[in-house]
Structure formats: structure tokens, C-alpha cells
Amino acid sequence: MFWQTTAIVLLAVTLGLLINQIHPGRLPLVGDWSPEAQLTLDSGESMVVSIDQARDNFFSGNAIFLDARASEIYREGHIQGAQNLPWERVDEYFDKVMADIPEDALLIVYCDGESCALSKDLALELFYRGYENVRVFVNGWSLWVEQQFPVSKGGKSNA
Amino acid sequence: MLETPKKRSTIFLLVIRLILGGVFVYASVDKIIHPAAFAEAVYNYQILPDALINLTAIVLPWLELILGAFLILGLWLPGAALLCNLLLITFFGALVFNLARGLDIHCGCFSTSQEGTSNLCMCLYLIRDGIFLLLGLYLLTRIFLRKSEAFTASMNEQL
Numbered sequence: 001m002f003w004q005t006t007a008i009v010l011l012a013v014t015l016g017l018l019i020n021q022i023h024p025g026r027l028p029l030v031g032d033w034s035p036e037a038q039l040t041l042d043s044g045e046s047m048v049v050s051i052d053q054a055r056d057n058f059f060s061g062n063a064i065f066l067d068a069r070a071s072e073i074y075r076e077g078h079i080q081g082a083q084n085l086p087w088e089r090v091d092e093y094f095d096k097v098m099a100d101i102p103e104d105a106l107l108i109v110y111c112d113g114e115s116c117a118l119s120k121d122l123a124l125e126l127f128y129r130g131y132e133n134v135r136v137f138v139n140g141w142s143l144w145v146e147q148q149f150p151v152s153k154g155g156k157s158n159a
Numbered sequence: 160m161l162e163t164p165k166k167r168s169t170i171f172l173l174v175i176r177l178i179l180g181g182v183f184v185y186a187s188v189d190k191i192i193h194p195a196a197f198a199e200a201v202y203n204y205q206i207l208p209d210a211l212i213n214l215t216a217i218v219l220p221w222l223e224l225i226l227g228a229f230l231i232l233g234l235w236l237p238g239a240a241l242l243c244n245l246l247l248i249t250f251f252g253a254l255v256f257n258l259a260r261g262l263d264i265h266c267g268c269f270s271t272s273q274e275g276t277s278n279l280c281m282c283l284y285l286i287r288d289g290i291f292l293l294l295g296l297y298l299l300t301r302i303f304l305r306k307s308e309a310f311t312a313s314m315n316e317q318l
Binding site for chain 1 (some may be wrong): 192193194195196201202203205209210211212213214216217218219220221222224225226229235237238239241245267
């Protein structure tokens, strides 16, 4: 039984590695999954902002914060003044939420969790829709709460 | 008439093999065609170290395909059934782990909400994978029992 299990695994490893070599969507064996690598534009510019940059832009009022999480989670707590544009309903709410925001505004998009893809996906969507000054605050909500920076609860989500 | 329960059991085992084999084959196809999307799904589980994400995304779909094909064709059944259970336990454990720590596997983001669609989906996945796991355990047990019966019969013949 165990030799059969081992043989099946070896067969899968061999086939997987061989087919990957000729696959059009070939993956490198080891990928760089750091947020910085995932959020670097073709120009080489990083879209990531640190907690310090996010804080400075918050207190100077230079940036508009966008919460990419679902509306019910946004209402449970969000960065003070942040607007809610849930990534999963972006087409539905984009015009409403972005109506008064100029394309050259500094936008800081966040969600929650080191690997949370909502903010990354929303930021790239905004970038390709013409908002070239968009940044991602990775794991933003957790880091913001940890530092005890201003937050709001409830409130009316635009979305 | 004495053959009927045995025949029924054989047909039932065949049905379980076809169900589990079909599920594995079906689950593997899209992952093989779109390895990058599957790698992102693996990343969203936040269980494996970054260095193993691509390798898993390359090998796992082929393991599922081969395993599914072997279950359907009845090849190397003891080894295939054991591996099938190991995979199902791993998938089930990964879901339970992420549900317990509040990680939404769709986006890799944390959600403190106990309501909403993502939590419901996770519970439905758990029920689905739990059913597959029960089928897998039944299949493995029956194969073991049959092997044991065959071994006892051959020993009796020798005596």
C-alpha cells in the first residue's frame, strides 16, 4: 500500500514539473509572494505604504482612505473618515463612491490581514481606471487598531 | 441469494470510487489550466510558507488528477484510497483551521463577522468536504477489510 502511495506521489511530482516547463502559464518553482513583489508596477514603482506613511497622510489630510472590505465589516469598524468601496461589489458602487474624488487624489486602500487581496485588487482596478496615485496599506486595519489611531464604528457606508 | 449483500457492497464501493474519483478529476482540471490562479488560492489559505506555494500549485492538481483516475479505474486501490484520505483530511483540516482563526479563504483576509456570505460559504465547504471525507474513510475501511479477508482465506487454504 505504501509503495503505491509513494509511486502515485512521485508520478504526480514528475508530471507536474514536466508539464509546467511547457505550460503557457508556467510558474517559477519558488515565487516571491511578499506584498511588495505583488504590488510593484511594471515601472518598478511600489504601491505599498507603511504605517508611518499612512499615519502622516491621515493627520495631514493629504490622502483619501478607501476600505475595500464588505460593508458589514466596514460598519463594525474602519479608519476614521475612510470611505467604503467593497472590492467584491466594485462595479456596482464605483461611480457612487468615486464621484467626488479627483483622479489625481492620493488614495490609500486597505483591508485586513497580511495576505488580504481585496486592497491589492481594488488598488489595481483604481489604477487602471485612471487613479494613478493609489497606494496599498497592507494589513491596514489590524495595524491601525494596534497603534490605536482614530477609528469609527457604524456610520453609513456609501456602498 | 447469498451473493446479494456482497454484490450490493461491491456496487456501493464502485459508486463511492466513481464519486470521489470524479470529484478529484473535476477539481484538478481548472487548476492545471490556470496554475497562477491556483497558486493565489493556495496563498490565500495562509498555511504554507511562501517557498512552497508555487510547487504545491504545480504538483497538487496532477496528484488529484492521477488519484482520481486511479480511483475510477480501480488501479492501485489501497494506495490510492490511503492517499485520497490523506488529501481529504488535509483539505478539511485547512478549512477548519482558517474558519477557527476567521480567515476568509476567498480573499486571504481576516473577518471578525460571524455572519455574512463568506462565513456561510466556509461552513458549506466544511459540510461538503466532511461528506467526501466520510466517503473516503468508508472506502479505505472496506478495502482494508477485503484485503484482510483475502489474506485470512489464503492462510486457511494453506492450512
